[in-house]
Amino acid sequence: MGFLGMLAQADWTRGVRMWIFVAAALAALEAAYLFHRALPAQPKEPMMYARFMALPFSTRRIIIVMASFFVMWVCAYLPKSGFTQVLIGSSAFVMCWATGILVPFLKVTFFVLRWRLWYVVRYK
Numbered sequence: 001m002g003f004l005g006m007l008a009q010a011d012w013t014r015g016v017r018m019w020i021f022v023a024a025a026l027a028a029l030e031a032a033y034l035f036h037r038a039l040p041a042q043p044k045e046p047m048m049y050a051r052f053m054a055l056p057f058s059t060r061r062i063i064i065v066m067a068s069f070f071v072m073w074v075c076a077y078l079p080k081s082g083f084t085q086v087l088i089g090s091s092a093f094v095m096c097w098a099t100g101i102l103v104p105f106l107k108v109t110f111f112v113l114r115w116r117l118w119y120v121v122r123y124k
Contacts, residue, residue, distance in 0.1 A: 004074070004077035005077065061098045061099070061100075064094065064098040065094075065095050065098045065099060068092075068094045068095045068098070069091070069095065071087055071088075071091045072087075072088050072091040072092065072095075075087045075088045075091075076088070
């Protein structure tokens with residue numbers, strides 16, 4: 001059994017969850033501090049966002065889909081909670097957007113809803 005499987009099968013008490021939250025908060029603060037220190041006052045070379053935007057369109061979308069899939073995969077191994085479900089749903093939404101499925105789906109959905117509303121108003 002891997003590390004993530006062990007985490008999923010563990011007995012999660014409130015105390016353990018609280019200490020994991022504290023550790024995650026400290027790690028996030030440390031990462032933010034180190035990121036802030038890594039930013040030069042006058043950048044001599046393009047920063048990560050500029051490098052990302054310099055990539056071809058399809059490459060950027062593939063990277064976004066892979067990152068969203070990774071977030072979904074990690075959340076699937078964590079204990080079920082509202083937060084992990086929101087992360088999984090948000091990642092699925094981003095994956096649909098990045099692959100180009102979202103816009104046609106929304107157009108069809110709005111067409112069907114508009115047609116249904118017109119039918120209900122006119123005939124009922």
